[in-house]
Amino acid sequence: MSTSEPVPAVRPARPDYLNASYGVRSWLLTSDHKRIAILYLITVTFFFAIGGVAAALVRLELLTPAGDVFQAETYNKIFTTHGIMMVFFFLIPAIPAVLGNFLVPLMIGAKDLAFPRINLLSWYLLVIGGLIALWALIHGGLDTGWTFYTPYSTVYSNGWVVVTAVGIFIAGFSSILTGLNFIVTLHTMRAPGMTWTRMPLFCWGMYATAIIQILGTPVIAITLLLVGAERLFHLGIFDPAQGGDPVLFQHLFWFYSHPAVYIMILPAMAVISELVTAFSRKPIFGYKFIAGSSIAIAALSFLVWGHHMFVSGQSVYAGLVFSILSFMVAIPSAIKVFNWTATLYKGSVSYQTPLLYALGFIGLFTFGGLTGLFLASLGLDIHVHDTYFIVAHFHYIMVGGTIMAYLGGMHYWWPKISGKLYPEYWSRVSAWVIFIGFNLTFFPQFIVGYLGMPRRYHQYPEEFQVLNVMSTAGASILGIGYLIPLVYFIWSMRYGKDAADNPWGATGLEWQTPSPPPTENFVETPVVSGRPYDYATGREEVALG
Amino acid sequence: MHFLPEEASSFAGHVDALYLFLILVTAFFSLLIGTLVVVFAIRYRRKSPDEIATDVHESGALEIIWTVIPFGLTIVMFFWGASVYFRITRPPTNAIDVYVTAKQWMWKLQHADGHREMNELHVPIGQPVRLTMASEDVIHSFYVPAFRFKRDVVPGRFSVAWFQATKPGKYHLFCAEYCGTRHSNMIGWVYAMTPADYQAWLAGGNPGESLAAAGAKRFVENACNTCHGDVPGARGPSLAGVYGHAVRLSNGQTVIADEAYLRESIVNPQAKLVAGYPTIMPTFQGLIGEEGLLQLIAYIKSLSPPAPAGAAAASPAPAPAPTPERKASRP
The missing domain is CATH 1.10.760.10 (Cytochrome c-like domain)
Structure with missing residues (x-):
């Protein structure tokens, strides 16, 4: 664990967090937030690969109207695996646990997070929870969908409901502990001079996310505990045969799972705020509005869960309240989009790969967000609810939004994380391949959804085939698009050129320290004396003190 | 290729009108943002490595404009969506009754006169049909895309809903709420018939006991x-x-x-x-x-x-x- 081990000859003498010590033990017992971020990177990439393979199998089955590739039961298990792996073990941890872990201390001039060992614990919880869930999904199989609707999950399903729920329950504590760590760190460990309004917007986004993580995650934990208890002991909470209410489950589930959507998208927005300003070389437009809108989204996120139940028979008046509150979420989201766009105005725009991802994000998030308005409209939601329209909508947000931002952020900070440069040509190619593949996959799903194709269908009427073939073709392109960065990131660790400390000429404390940073992040604690993103007057104001 | 399913109920036109309005709003803002992003990215591309951008980074007026306009638009959408919803949720008093029992994985439909159907429903056009639905096991959802009509069938309670077909034809009936292994087999057809054809159909079968x-x-x-x-x-x-x-x-x-x-x-x-x-x-x-x-x-x-x-x-x-x-x- 200590830095006293000899430095091998192939590396320059400068000690950094990667060469500070060697061996599996030095990684598995590390309390360095940067190493933990690497552990998370490997973990979520693994879960993403599992979820991605499941997605490919789903699209393969849907190539033809007949259910001819898999049995119906197998198909149901595959889409459940896709949903659970992607939502709970990739999208929720991805940006906060990988980029957030690496960057929050660096961006605020701290040596580590507030609780380094709890940080390591939260990684172990994600791994243990994820492996338990994966074992249940593959060995036993689960066919409830990621939503676990009762009474199917509690009484009728033959799948491994309880074991999977235990896996998600454990991983939930990972999320809670990470959120707690970020909140305490941001409150207590900012460098001298870094006031709240001088904090990078990435940190504001992480702060808003952390609030949702610690307030929302306990609810899903309790809900899954109730599902498990009901299944094992027949308590009758959700079972109508015993006087229970199956819709109560939906209320509890969406009370967390709608805010969970914002656990996925707020960090993505936080990344985009950094990318747009860095590649326009210009202060972000409307700093306070972007920061405030993150908090507004976090607050509103807890008040909209009922829009998942417009056709469940909930009261008309509840429907009205949830509808108008859902519309209100559009406003802080629109504020962000307009401010990002305005940031480009009169900027000095450089089309490097991270910016391509950021511009892709702005387009896809705008479109995905606007299609959310269709679902918030009561009369229209009745038709499109539980069809491929909603599938398309949330993939625009989660894949077009969160994954685009995650990849953009990975490219932007990769020189800092690895100390190496990735190949610029191939990274641009992959950005375009992903953008095209994504739209070809999911745009046709809006149309087939409005035509009436329900989601979670193993077989479907023939008139929907053309659009499904387009979607499957797009998914193949998208899959290739995701493989390219995986290959060249790994390639660059060995063969990439050494990165400069600040290859983009960006502001921000993380660029004021070597690439890769030393274990203690900064040789001397930096002192901040000016506003963030101060490109106009040069970088002198953010000086190492 | 069609972009809209057939409009075969009294709600369909209202739902589609709202849909088209939302498509226009979506297209307008997507094109606006897309165009601005592309134009700015080209117009303000970096010309020299050490170029410094103009420091334009706030405008209270702009923030107000792009807060108020989306707010106004969403309020319009909310009232429009709510008015369509009220139309769909208020059953008229002169409806004919059909009783629906959903179970894994079939629809059982009973008419008041005793006619029973399995995965098929015959209804007259021009008259409201009121469904009283019950589930014997898990949650199902009665969905007829051509009618823009969907309602969950929740076990332990009756779900009451209605529609009025307007155009004779044969339309898909889907289960829209995931209900287990053969969810995608829980499908059928709704036959909307002219009143005369409907009377003939009623007279044809042996209804049995009411x-x-x-x-x-x-x-x-x-x-x-x-x-x-x-x-x-x-x-x-x-x-x-x-x-x-x-x-x-x-x-x-x-x-x-x-x-x-x-x-x-x-x-x-x-x-x-x-x-x-x-x-x-x-x-x-x-x-x-x-x-x-x-x-x-x-x-x-x-x-x-x-x-x-x-x-x-x-x-x-x-x-x-x-x-x-x-x-x-x-x-």
Whole structure:
């Protein structure tokens, strides 16, 4: 664990967090937030690969109207695996646990997070929870969908409901502990001079996310505990045969799972705020509005869960309240989009790969967000609810939004994380391949959804085939698009050129320290004396003190 | 290729109009943002490596503009969406009744005159159809895309909803709520027919016993008539004329005796007890299946005067059911 081990000859003498010590033990017992971020990177990439393979199998089955590739039961298990792996073990941890872990201390001039060992614990919880869930999904199989609707999950399903729920329950504590760590760190460990309004917007986004993580995650934990208890002991909470209410489950589930959507998208927005300003070389437009809108989204996120139940028979008046509150979420989201766009105005725009991802994000998030308005409209939601329209909508947000931002952020900070440069040509190619593949996959799903194709269908009427073939073709392109960065990131660790400390000429404390940073992040604690993103007057104001 | 499903119900045009409005708003803002992003990215591309951008980074006026305009637009969408929703959720009084029982993985449909169908539903155009739906197992959802109509069927309660077909044709019926292994096989067809064709269809089959008559049998089989017999001094309230009217409860409140209340009073009698009667009725939870409950409700409804305004005109409403005693003596 200590830095006293000899430095091998192939590396320059400068000690950094990667060469500070060697061996599996030095990684598995590390309390360095940067190493933990690497552990998370490997973990979520693994879960993403599992979820991605499941997605490919789903699209393969849907190539033809007949259910001819898999049995119906197998198909149901595959889409459940896709949903659970992607939502709970990739999208929720991805940006906060990988980029957030690496960057929050660096961006605020701290040596580590507030609780380094709890940080390591939260990684172990994600791994243990994820492996338990994966074992249940593959060995036993689960066919409830990621939503676990009762009474199917509690009484009728033959799948491994309880074991999977235990896996998600454990991983939930990972999320809670990470959120707690970020909140305490941001409150207590900012460098001298870094006031709240001088904090990078990435940190504001992480702060808003952390609030949702610690307030929302306990609810899903309790809900899954109730599902498990009901299944094992027949308590009758959700079972109508015993006087229970199956819709109560939906209320509890969406009370967390709608805010969970914002656990996925707020960090993505936080990344985009950094990318747009860095590649326009210009202060972000409307700093306070972007920061405030993150908090507004976090607050509103807890008040909209009922829009998942417009056709469940909930009261008309509840429907009205949830509808108008859902519309209100559009406003802080629109504020962000307009401010990002305005940031480009009169900027000095450089089309490097991270910016391509950021511009892709702005387009896809705008479109995905606007299609959310269709679902918030009561009369229209009745038709499109539980069809491929909603599938398309949330993939625009989660894949077009969160994954685009995650990849953009990975490219932007990769020189800092690895100390190496990735190949610029191939990274641009992959950005375009992903953008095209994504739209070809999911745009046709809006149309087939409005035509009436329900989601979670193993077989479907023939008139929907053309659009499904387009979607499957797009998914193949998208899959290739995701493989390219995986290959060249790994390639660059060995063969990439050494990165400069600040290859983009960006502001921000993380660029004021070597690439890769030393274990203690900064040789001397930096002192901040000016506003963030101060490109106009040069970088002198953010000086190492 | 079609971009809209057929418009075959009285809601469809309203839903599609809102859809087209939202598409216009989406297209406008997507193109606006897309164009601005591309134009700015080209117009302000970096020309030299050490170029410094102009420091434009705030505008109170712009922030107000792009807060107020989306707010105004979403308010318009909210009221429009809500008005379409009210149209869909308020059942008219002159509807014909169809009773739906959903189970893994089929739809059982019963007409008031006793016609039964499996995964197929025949309805007349131009007349509202009121569905009273129950599930025998998990949550299902009755979805007819051509009607822009969907309603979850939640076990343990009745889901009541309605539609009015406007165009003769054969339309998909889907289960839209994931319900297990053969979810995508829980599909069928809705046949919307002209009134004349519909009458011919009704006359064609052998309807068998009407729902109300079947309910009357169950009323005796379960010995409901021993307490709810319409005689002075009975231990339970008379059910004649109860449906659709206000009932005073033992706690002083008043409820309208609709399908949901009647169902609750059978499976959980103590929940809302009628004022002036003892708490002696046992629960029938688990003793009477969903179809039996629907039959009993149909029977109790038949004891009330028919709904006003021509309900009987097009629907072959059951004749007032015979008294349970007489009915029971038949095989």
